[in-house]
Amino acid sequence: MHIPDGFLDAKTAMATAGLAAGGLAIALRQVRRQLPRRKIPLLGLAAAFVFAAQMLNFPVAGGTSGHFVGGVLTAVLLGPSAAVVVLASVLIVQCFLFADGGVTALGANVFNMGLIGGVVGYAIYRLVRRVSPGTRGVVMAAAFAAWCSTVLAAIVCAGELALSGTVAWPVAFPAMANVHMLIGIGEGVITALVIVAIARARPELLEQSVGEHADPGFGTVLVFGLVISFGLALFVAPFACSWPDGLDKVAKTLGFEHRAAGQPLLHSPIPVYQLPGVSSAAVATALAGAIGTVVVFALAFLLARLLVPGPAADRN
């Protein structure tokens, strides 16, 4: 999902750079205020850890392999602000040392993977944690949040590409969202497995990190929320607003196929999630995404039950 140079135009690059810089500034301020000084080296090591972990591939169906991004994992282990700093560092190093991800797209990449992965992922994690307590809850919430943040980051990425005029929204959105709905499953499973492994090896590490960032503070939540919703409003909302219009078109297509034939509707290039009877790829993807969210929530619940033994064993 690393956007290379040449894919974003000047306005999108500047908007994303501004948002990413703002988000990073808040994260840095928050970390400086809350993180004990003895933990500052941990930020660098965690960044190196994320980079090294990203080099370990896992097999995805069809001979290809994906790798793990680790936004939600970092946020669960270190807290959202530290996660933003860590992920931004990883992206900066990947950009300047490895030429992976463009310089002009650095802002977009930090926004998509750092802020969406770290902060929105963490917010989803906290919401789900409220429903289910214990280690099992941590595993389930992290897996679900990892999937959601992967898909959301892909959607925002599609929005940025569309806003730049590089790839039109009806093409970019279904392609990015569909692929990342699959990749997100891998991300969720790996996140869950890693958390279980850490809980088994050093349970106090997990408990300490889960308890430590109990309250990020109202101001921080507010500013983070503002930055992210501004980004979503900028990159996704202009296109999402046309969804009712898309539905309208679908109704027309279903009702008067012969008349609607004059209006070319773009079809999904990857019709994995195409629902029968719905011909607009974007609408189908949105619907599939909504259904997928519910399914993945159930899967995360099952995964947590499978990986973590019952609450009785949990207490020892």
Added chain:
Amino acid sequence: MRHDFLDRYSRIDSPIHRLPAGTKLAIAVAIVLATALTPISVPVYFGVLGIFLVIVAVASRISPLFLAKRLILLEPFVLGVAGLALLQPNGGRVFAMIVIKSTLCLFTMILLSNTTPFAAVVSVLRRIHFPDLLTTTLALMVRYLSVLVDEAERMHRARASRTFVRNRRRLWKTLGTVIGQLFVRSTERAERIHAAMCSRGWK
């Protein structure tokens, strides 16, 4: 593993390597900004830039084979996203444009990273008053990157020598355990580093 597996040629000697890091960083960023952000469609510009980059590459005495390999390694990401542009009307022009622009930017950054050690980039960032916390994190990250990659490699080798069957379900579970272990070890190493930094007078 070699400690400089990412920027193998960044410490050799050449006229390009001897230029100050700040200058190289500024030029590279300027080239990337001009190429990626301005809607230039003059073939002359791309041609001139391409020739300039090739001259720099030759002057920097980096193995052409290495540069080509690095470029081929990174090009699939570009082609993958650019391929989406082909699916829309008038996509061919957009596709060609993006691929040319991205490849030139990619080549610029590969040259930068292999002529300038990252530590020098971090010190430039320090000089232009990047947030201290971020530069410290970047410096530590780059210093310990190869250590952690080595650690991951050792764990991988240990695992490979003990399991004879590659079972799919097992594979995922082992990967989770390896990454989890890697995190635990990073945390422990961070504690040791902190103690070492304190004993050397880090406030």
